[in-house]
Amino acid sequence: xxxxxxxxxxxxxxxxxxxxxxxxxxxxxxxxxxxxxxxxxxxxxxxxxxxxxxxxxxxxxxxxxxxxxxxxxxxxxxxxxxxxxxxxxxxxxxxxxxxxxxxxxxxxxxxxxxxxxxxxxxxxxxxxxxxxxxxxxxxxxxxxxxxxxxxxxxxxxxxxxxxxxxxxxxxxxxxxxxxxxxxxxxxxxxxxxxxxxxxxxxxxxxxxxxxxxxxxxxxxxxxxxxxxxxxxxxxxxxxxxxxxxxxxxxxxxxxxxxxxxxxxxxxxxxxxxxxxxxxxxxxxxxxxxxxxxxxxxxxxxxxxxxxxxxxxxxxxxxxxxxxxxxxxxxxxxxxxxxxxxxxxxxxxxxxxxx
Amino acid sequence: xxxxxxxxxxxxxxxxxxxxxxxxxxxxxxxxxxxxxxxxxxxxxxxxxxxxxxxxxxxxxxxxxxxxxxxxxxxxxxxxxxxxxxxxxxxxxxxxxxxxxxxxxxxxxxxxxxxxxxxxxxxxxxxxxxxxxxxxxxxxxxxxxxxxxxxxxxxxxxxxxxxxxxxxxxxxxxxxxxxxxxxxxxxxxxxxxxxxxxxxxxxxxxxxxxxxxxxxxxxxxxxxxxxxxxxxxxxxxxxxxxxxxxxxxxxxxxxxxxxxxxxxxxxxxxxxxxxxxxxxxxxxxxxxxxxxxxxxxxxxxxxxxxxxxxxxxxxxxxxxxxxxxxxxxxxxxxxxxxxxxxxxxxxxxxxxxx
Numbered sequence: 001x002x003x004x005x006x007x008x009x010x011x012x013x014x015x016x017x018x019x020x021x022x023x024x025x026x027x028x029x030x031x032x033x034x035x036x037x038x039x040x041x042x043x044x045x046x047x048x049x050x051x052x053x054x055x056x057x058x059x060x061x062x063x064x065x066x067x068x069x070x071x072x073x074x075x076x077x078x079x080x081x082x083x084x085x086x087x088x089x090x091x092x093x094x095x096x097x098x099x100x101x102x103x104x105x106x107x108x109x110x111x112x113x114x115x116x117x118x119x120x121x122x123x124x125x126x127x128x129x130x131x132x133x134x135x136x137x138x139x140x141x142x143x144x145x146x147x148x149x150x151x152x153x154x155x156x157x158x159x160x161x162x163x164x165x166x167x168x169x170x171x172x173x174x175x176x177x178x179x180x181x182x183x184x185x186x187x188x189x190x191x192x193x194x195x196x197x198x199x200x201x202x203x204x205x206x207x208x209x210x211x212x213x214x215x216x217x218x219x220x221x222x223x224x225x226x227x228x229x230x231x232x233x234x235x236x237x238x239x240x241x242x243x244x245x246x247x248x249x250x251x252x253x254x255x256x257x258x259x260x261x262x263x264x265x266x267x268x269x270x271x272x273x274x275x276x277x278x279x280x281x282x283x284x285x286x287x288x289x290x291x292x293x294x295x296x297x298x299x300x301x302x303x304x305x306x307x308x309x310x311x312x313x314x315x316x317x318x319x320x321x322x323x324x325x326x327x328x329x330x331x332x333x334x335x336x337x338x339x340x341x342x343x344x345x346x347x348x349x350x351x352x353x354x
Numbered sequence: 355x356x357x358x359x360x361x362x363x364x365x366x367x368x369x370x371x372x373x374x375x376x377x378x379x380x381x382x383x384x385x386x387x388x389x390x391x392x393x394x395x396x397x398x399x400x401x402x403x404x405x406x407x408x409x410x411x412x413x414x415x416x417x418x419x420x421x422x423x424x425x426x427x428x429x430x431x432x433x434x435x436x437x438x439x440x441x442x443x444x445x446x447x448x449x450x451x452x453x454x455x456x457x458x459x460x461x462x463x464x465x466x467x468x469x470x471x472x473x474x475x476x477x478x479x480x481x482x483x484x485x486x487x488x489x490x491x492x493x494x495x496x497x498x499x500x501x502x503x504x505x506x507x508x509x510x511x512x513x514x515x516x517x518x519x520x521x522x523x524x525x526x527x528x529x530x531x532x533x534x535x536x537x538x539x540x541x542x543x544x545x546x547x548x549x550x551x552x553x554x555x556x557x558x559x560x561x562x563x564x565x566x567x568x569x570x571x572x573x574x575x576x577x578x579x580x581x582x583x584x585x586x587x588x589x590x591x592x593x594x595x596x597x598x599x600x601x602x603x604x605x606x607x608x609x610x611x612x613x614x615x616x617x618x619x620x621x622x623x624x625x626x627x628x629x630x631x632x633x634x635x636x637x638x639x640x641x642x643x644x645x646x647x648x649x650x651x652x653x654x655x656x657x658x659x660x661x662x663x664x665x666x667x668x669x670x671x672x673x674x675x676x677x678x679x680x681x682x683x684x685x686x687x688x689x690x691x692x693x694x695x696x697x698x699x700x701x702x703x704x705x706x707x708x
């Protein structure tokens with residue numbers, strides 16, 4: 001007898017492997033058609049099996065946000081990793097050196113303090129680490145603020161033993177590919193004048209995945225959420241709700257009033273992320289129901305707009321607002337094809353905050 | 355040489371054990387003074403050491419929200435547990451029977467479907483499970499809606515082999531102790547007329563911990579957050595920011611502009627919970643800084659209201675909005691006294707969603 005979704009207890013995180021494969025293949029085909037490399041961000045799934053599938057389908061390597069994620073992925077055979085986070089401190093430098101000894105590793109930096117610490121550690125270890133300058137092209141997070149600052153930091157990196165200036169990296173502002181292009185092209189021109197040609201120009205984000213080629217100078221793109229999709233991305237038009245590969249199976253545990261249903265999935269299962277959306281997820285079987293509020297273990301459902309209302313004990317599936325946050329809450333996700341549970345995946349890089 | 359906070363990598367979750375002990379002792383003294391039992395909710399810490407300290411200081415038992423949490427606590431010597439969640443399904447019934455065989459266990463129910471499943475499982479196992487009727491006294495989550503419904507469900511439970519009607523439980527609306535009292539007293543009077551005296555009347559929540567005695571019919575209270583405190587509770591006046599025992603140690607990794615600092619602690623470390631507050635935490639060393647926005651791994655700090663601004667590499671400590679959500683994100687928290695790290699605690703019941 002096959003192991004089916006009905007055999008799973010709730011709440012449980014389901015990953016539709018066919019949908020995930022389709023999402024990966026579609027993105028890779030798009031990137032290939034535009035001569036762009038893909039370096040997927042594994043923060044969305046945190047599962048080495050899916051990282052390997054991304055490589056097998058054509059990705060040049062992976063992106064990690066945390067050293068701990070990169071260590072876990074390296075332990076599981078991923079050997080080309082870009083770490084897109086400013087690293088600081090003796091503990092992280094020791095771990096970085098160990099990691100750099102065993103895989104092809106590159107990192108980013110947006111300031112000279114970080115570059116200095118990286119260089120000292122690498123030089124002492126007799127290694128040379130490729131470093132990309134993180135550029136703030138409108139995303140307003142980390143990153144040097146102007147093309148001139150990018151050149152200045154590239155020169156610092158180029159002048160430090162133990163480091164090699166490798167190129168530019170940005171987490172661009174959503175939908176602003178033209179501005180990103182202008183910013184990066186100005187930086188590249190200024191770098192050329194300084195004799196510092198970037199080998200890599202790396203852009204990111206699933207929202208702009210299917211227009212990544214509009215940043216003409218980009219050599220690679222780092223999408224994350226595209227593997228699963230979620231309610232937020234579907235709202236932006238990147239895939240549909242139907243394409244979403246990650247869903248939460250939940251049970252209706254209470255119907256205290258006609259208009260209210262309570263699910264056994266709250267913020268500990270779905271996260272509190274709204275990403276600006278109303279509600280906390282899309283209930284597939286009852287699209288008129290509103291997942292209006294979350295307690296830690298309770299999903300509060302407003303049934304008032306729906307004639308069809310679920311009974312106590314009934315199971316529903318939820319497309320969450322933000323797939324990455326869901327992955328980070330769960331030790332295990334279940335890989336399914338149709339109704340069949342193919343296997344359980346440990347979310348190996350979950351909770352790696354350092 | 356002692357192991358100090360400076361030796362910890364960031365981000366890290368610190369638990370000030372002296373502050374936590376003070377928080378526990380203060381609450382227990384209050385409950386003792388009012389003849390009220392405490393049955394702390396372990397969802398806040400999820401650490402068996404702290405659950406045992408709660409018992410040692412005078413709590414009558416603990417509360418868990420999930421079967422998986424109760425199993426972990428039972429494995430670690432906690433032998434009197436109230437499970438305050440409607441349980442459904444064959445998998446959970448099997449586990450519940452195993453748990454009921456080895457500890458003093460009670461559960462709650464707010465509907466006859468749940469009561470029926472519980473009874474069937476317990477009867478087949480030859481056990482009798484105490485069940486409290488969950489009452490919605492204004493919290494608008496789970497719970498029977500009226501005192502009459504409470505009596506009706508109590509009668510159902512009383513009539514089922516394998517179950518024993520044990521009393522009433524509510525997760526009351528914050529600050530509405532008078533209404534809660536009226537509701538519960540009406541239910542108790544109606545139960546008495548039906549010959550069903552409740553042995554336990556259980557109220558909950560840290561916001562009303564220090565006025566729990568105003569619900570005069572309550573026999574026990576189930577506070578959770580009081581062990582740590584957080585920015586939300588401090589805002590309500592339950593403890594101060596200074597009393598908060600759980601803090602996040604983070605590093606400033608970028609200062610892209612004069613007005614912006616970026617920390618290595620984002621929603622994966624602090625959670626996205628606002629609980630209606632502005633910002634995502636209180637920065638102890640720089641109270642004028644605003645933790646305005648979180649990415650998964652980045653804390654976006656608005657420095658514009660502060661003359662004192664942190665440099666790259668500097669460490670800060672953050673009182674989070676919601677301590678329970680933080681606990682659930684981390685595998686390990688560090689028990690500290692002053693600057694000394696006493697030990698690392700595994701957050702044993704973290705991620706137990708089922």
